[in-house]
Amino acid sequence: MAQTEDHALQRGREAFERHAWATAFEELHTCDADGLLSAEDLERLGEAARWSRHFEQVLDALERAAAAYESGGDRRSAARVAAKLTIEYHARQSDALAAGWFARARRLLEGEPRCGERGLVLLCMAQGMFIAGDERGALRASQEMVELGRELEDRDIEALGRLVMGHARLLGGEVTEGTALIDEAMASALGGGLELWTTGQIFCSTIFACRNRGDWGRAGEWSVASLRWCERHSLSGFAGLCRFHRAEVMRLRGDLRRAERDAREAADELLGAAPRWAAWALHELGEIRRRLGDLKGAVEAFRRSAELGFDPEPGLALLRLGEGKTNAALRAISSALTDASGPVREGRWLMLPAAVEIAIAAGDAELARAAAQELEDLAESLNTAAVRAAALVAGGRVALSESRMEDAVRDLRQGAHIWLGIGVPYEAAQARELLAGAYRDVGDPDAAELALAAARASFERMGADHDVRRIAALLSGPVAQIVVRTFMFTDIVGSARLVETLGDEQWEALLAWHDRTLRACFQRRGGEEIKHEGDGFFVAFAEPDKALDCARLIQRSLSDHRRDHGFAPGVRIGIHATEATDRGGDYSGRGVHATARIAAAAGAGEIIASRAVIEAAGPGFRAFDERSLELRGLEAPVVVATIDWSTV
Numbered sequence: 001m002a003q004t005e006d007h008a009l010q011r012g013r014e015a016f017e018r019h020a021w022a023t024a025f026e027e028l029h030t031c032d033a034d035g036l037l038s039a040e041d042l043e044r045l046g047e048a049a050r051w052s053r054h055f056e057q058v059l060d061a062l063e064r065a066a067a068a069y070e071s072g073g074d075r076r077s078a079a080r081v082a083a084k085l086t087i088e089y090h091a092r093q094s095d096a097l098a099a100g101w102f103a104r105a106r107r108l109l110e111g112e113p114r115c116g117e118r119g120l121v122l123l124c125m126a127q128g129m130f131i132a133g134d135e136r137g138a139l140r141a142s143q144e145m146v147e148l149g150r151e152l153e154d155r156d157i158e159a160l161g162r163l164v165m166g167h168a169r170l171l172g173g174e175v176t177e178g179t180a181l182i183d184e185a186m187a188s189a190l191g192g193g194l195e196l197w198t199t200g201q202i203f204c205s206t207i208f209a210c211r212n213r214g215d216w217g218r219a220g221e222w223s224v225a226s227l228r229w230c231e232r233h234s235l236s237g238f239a240g241l242c243r244f245h246r247a248e249v250m251r252l253r254g255d256l257r258r259a260e261r262d263a264r265e266a267a268d269e270l271l272g273a274a275p276r277w278a279a280w281a282l283h284e285l286g287e288i289r290r291r292l293g294d295l296k297g298a299v300e301a302f303r304r305s306a307e308l309g310f311d312p313e314p315g316l317a318l319l320r321l322g323e324g325k326t327n328a329a330l331r332a333i334s335s336a337l338t339d340a341s342g343p344v345r346e347g348r349w350l351m352l353p354a355a356v357e358i359a360i361a362a363g364d365a366e367l368a369r370a371a372a373q374e375l376e377d378l379a380e381s382l383n384t385a386a387v388r389a390a391a392l393v394a395g396g397r398v399a400l401s402e403s404r405m406e407d408a409v410r411d412l413r414q415g416a417h418i419w420l421g422i423g424v425p426y427e428a429a430q431a432r433e434l435l436a437g438a439y440r441d442v443g444d445p446d447a448a449e450l451a452l453a454a455a456r457a458s459f460e461r462m463g464a465d466h467d468v469r470r471i472a473a474l475l476s477g478p479v480a481q482i483v484v485r486t487f488m489f490t491d492i493v494g495s496a497r498l499v500e501t502l503g504d505e506q507w508e509a510l511l512a513w514h515d516r517t518l519r520a521c522f523q524r525r526g527g528e529e530i531k532h533e534g535d536g537f538f539v540a541f542a543e544p545d546k547a548l549d550c551a552r553l554i555q556r557s558l559s560d561h562r563r564d565h566g567f568a569p570g571v572r573i574g575i576h577a578t579e580a581t582d583r584g585g586d587y588s589g590r591g592v593h594a595t596a597r598i599a600a601a602a603g604a605g606e607i608i609a610s611r612a613v614i615e616a617a618g619p620g621f622r623a624f625d626e627r628s629l630e631l632r633g634l635e636a637p638v639v640v641a642t643i644d645w646s647t648v
Contacts, residue, residue, distance in 0.1 A: 009036055016044045019196075019233050021052040029057070039068035043081055051196075051234065055272040059088060070108065076117045079108035083120035090128075091274035093309060119148050119157030126164040130342040135171040138164060138342070156198040159188040163205050170209065171346050175381055182209050186222075196233055200241075203229065207245045212347035214386035216422065220249040240269035244281040251288050254425035254462045260288045279310035287315045291426055293466025295319060311336055311344075314354030321358050326534040327499065327507075330362040337371075349378045349387050356394040360401045362534050363491055365600070372398045389418035393431045400438055403593030403631070408438040429458035433471060440581060441589050445480055478584035486547040486577040486613060487592060488527065489599035490518065490554070491536035493570045511535055514569055517557055525550035530587060535569075538596075540587060545617040547575050551607045552621075552645040558605070559646075574599025575609040576638070577616055597631040598640055607643040614641060622647070 012027030025048040031037055032045060046061035048054075062085050069078035082105035089098035105121050112118075126141035142165035149158025163185040169178030182205070188194060189202040203226035210219035223246040230242055244266035250259035263285040270278035286301035298319055302312035313336035321329040333355050336344075344351070352375040359368035372394040379391035392415030399408035412435040419428035432455040439448035452475055459467040492498070492514065499507045514535065522529055522539055525546045531538040541547040551573045562568040576598050578591025594610075602608040614623050623641035630637050 009041070012048075013041070013044065016048055019051075021048050021234050024048040025052045025054055025057075029054075032061075039065050039072060039074065039077065042068055043077075046081075046084075050273070053269075053272065059085070062088065066104075075108045076112055076115055079105045079112075079117045080120060082108060083117065083124055086124045091276050093276050114148060114151065116148075116152055116154045116157055119145050119152075119154060119161070122148070123157075123160050123164065126161075126168075130164060130167055130171065133171070133340040133342045133345060135168045135342070138168040139172070142168060155188060156194050159185045159194060159202060160198060162188075163202055167205065167209065167342070167346065170212065171342050173381065175213070175383070179209070179213070182206055200226075200230070204241045204245070207242075208343075209346075211245070211248060212343075212350075213382050214349060214384040214390070216249060216252050216386055216424070219245065220253070223249055240266045240273060240281070241277055244270070244277070244284060247281070247284050247288070251284070251291070251426075252424050254423075254458075256288055256292050256426075256462050256464065260285065260292065263288055275308050279305045279308035282308065283310055283312050283315060286312060286319075290315055290319055291462070291464050291467075293464060295322075295466075311339060314351050314358075317358055318354050321361055324533075326358070326362045327495075327511075329358045330364060330367075330496075330534075331499070333358045334367070349375060349382065349390065352378070353390050353394050356397050360397055363536055364496075365401065368398055368401065385418050385422045386424065389415045389422070389424070389427065389431075391415075392418065393427070393434065396431070396434060396438070400434065400441075401593075403441075403590055403597065405438055405442045405590065409435065409442060412438055425458045426462060426464065429455040429462075429464075429467070432458075436474075437588065440480070441593075443581075449475065477586075480581050480583045482579055483582045483587075484577065484579055485582075485587065486541040486544045486575060486616075487580070487587070487595040488539040488541065488547050488551065489536065489574045489596050490539075490571055491534070491599065493572050493604035495535045495569075498569065510569065514571075517561075518554055518571075521550050521553045521557060525553060528585070530585065538592075544575075544577050544613045545620070547577075548607075548609060548613065548617050548621050548643060551575060551609075551643065555605060555607060555645040570604025572599060572602035572604060573607045574602055575607065575613050575643075577610065577612045594631055594638060598629065598638065601629055601640070602642075607645055608640050609643050611639040611641070614643075 008027050009031045012024050012031060015024035015027060024044065028037065028041060028045040028048060031041070037045060042061050042065035046058050046065060049057035049061055062081050066078050066081040066085065069081060082101045085101040086098050086105060089101060102124050105124070109118055109121060122141050122145045126138045126145065129137035129141060142161045145161025146158055146165065149155065149161055162181045166178045166181030166185065169181060185202050186206045189199045203222065207219050207222045207226065210216070210222065223242055227242040227246060243262050247259045247262035247266060250262060263281055267278050267281040267285060270281055282301050282305035286298045286305060289298035289301060298315070302316045302319070305312045313332055317329045317332040317336070320332065336351060337355060352371045355371040356368050356375070359371060372391070375387070375391040375394050379387045392411045396408045396412035396415060399405070399411060412431050416428050416431035416435060419431060432451045436448040436451035436455070439445070439451060452471055456468055456471040456475065459471065498510070502510065515532070518537060519529065525541070527539040527541050527546070527550050529537060529539055541550070554571065554573065558568040558571060574595055576591060576595040578594065580587040580589040580591050598608050598610060609623070614621065622644040624644060626639065626641040628637040628639050
């Protein structure tokens with residue numbers, strides 16, 4: 001019987017050495033039931049359990065290995081396993097237990113000479129500091145790792161030290177230096193001779209760095225190579241991370257169905273091995289489904305990601321924007337931009353395009369311009385085509401919102417060209433859709449139709465049905481015609497501060513009252529509501545006097561409510577009579593943008609109208625404080641005046 005047990009133990013050890021993880025686990029697990037495993041064999045059992053997807057067995061085996069090493073007086077080996085348990089518990093989101101095992105690893109090494117186990121403790125420190133956004137602390141710990149690795153001729157510790165040091169440099173804005181360090185770590189992994197866990201860490205972290213720099217070409221190459229490496233060595237866990245990264249690449253390349261399959265499989269695998277990283281895969285799944293138009297599935301993926309501790313932005317904010325929940329989207333993206341954690345900061349460029357889009361929709365011009373400028377600065381420092389394309393499209397969005405149509409056409413056309421050149425069709429199609437709007441506003445309907453048709457064809461190839469339907473409606477819509485209308489823009493001044501003061505529930509109640517009040521005024525004076533976004537309205541009138549009378553009615557209604565009830569929001573109003581392109585009741589053109597800029601110049605409780613409106617409206621309206629406004633995107637200034645609404 002003893003001889004049979006010895007043979008089983010030997011078979012388990014041999015299977016472990018040749019990376020036959022399922023066999024190794026089965027043999028060692030059988031021997032463990034008979035109490036035959038040494039500390040070394042318990043450590044092997046834990047490793048085999050991880051790689052063979054027996055995730056529930058990993059922690060128990062490693063914890064018993066640590067205890068066996070320590071009771072046998074092998075403090076360094078006990079510390080090594082304690083460091084592994086620190087990493088395991090962190091990946092499983094058990095931060096208190098991770099902290100406990102980290103403290104134990106440090107205690108076990110007290111009084112011990114400098115050794116490789118000290119390098120693993122330093123790795124835990126460096127990674128924790130990086131995640132917390134402490135690049136200086138991560139740099140110090142990783143530098144010590146490199147020095148220790150050299151001293152001990154421990155290639156694993158040295159390579160891991162260079163890896164974390166590279167990320168710390170990237171976090172500090174030292175792109176060239178950080179990239180070189182990560183490349184050097186990858187060269188060590190490709191050269192062979194490193195432990196499997198070390199090589200897997202380097203593969204995943206290198207792909208992550210490529211993603212965070214917008215180097216999707218290299219990210220794609222490494223994701224394929226790393227997945228093959230995982231399959232060759234029959235590794236689970238790392239394979240899930242590699243598959244998640246491949247899903248990101250497939251999404252960017254427009255293969256949305258394959259990307260969805262990869263992201264779903266990655267999430268399923270990582271939920272058992274590393275729930276913290278499964279959250280990333282679930283967020284990616286939400287992004288893919290949002291593009292496919294599966295909004296319910298996207299919300300579910302984002303929800304599960306959030307439950308696992310991942311901030312599901314910018315995807316969820318963009319989804320809310322698509323639902324018309326502009327204020328909720330703005331709050332979400334504004335909060336996400338304050339995230340100081342290392343992984344988010346290193347890949348910050350991925351957040352900024354959504355911030356620009358949402359801020360423009362919410363009327364937060366300051367945030368839109370700031371986010372676009374930051375993205376442009378990152379494009380300069382990161383020097384990759386993807387970030388450059390994203391910056392150009394963001395700049396084009398801002399130019400569109402500021403009526404700088406020639407700038408918008410230039411930036412959007414160039415951004416779409418770059419996205420197409422690097423094989424990123426979805427973002428290219430989005431840029432072309434925006435470009436069509438810019439062409440329309442500069443009076444080139446043929447170019448607009450061509451851009452829309454190209455965007456629709458791209459969306460159709462990718463299976464992005466929601467986008468296809470939207471563009472098809474634009475292409476089959478009414479024929480555009482030039483008309484003259486009097487336009488009005490309104491919005492609440494200081495709405496962000498009000499939301500913060502009142503809270504979401506009271507703000508929504510106030511907003512509902514505001515909307516009812518203004519809509520009643522529009523109806524009484526013949527105004528046609530064109531758009532309603534957040535707390536702002538875009539309204540068209542056939543006659544200038546009706547627009548001015550409506551504006552006075554709005555301000556008087558708010559003033560009366562303020563007098564009778566103690567509070568009403570301060571609303572600013574801008575009015576301009578101008579030519580515009582009418583496409584079935586949807587107006588666009590320079591004049592529309594000029595009206596929005598006039599409204600932005602008003603203060604709370606103020607009506608500003610252009611001279612064209614005042615002169616056409618005739619007597620009955622008192623204007624004062626006539627001045628000339630320089631409006632962004634318009635060559636000539638516009639003469640405006642404030643309308644007195646307090647007297648009849």
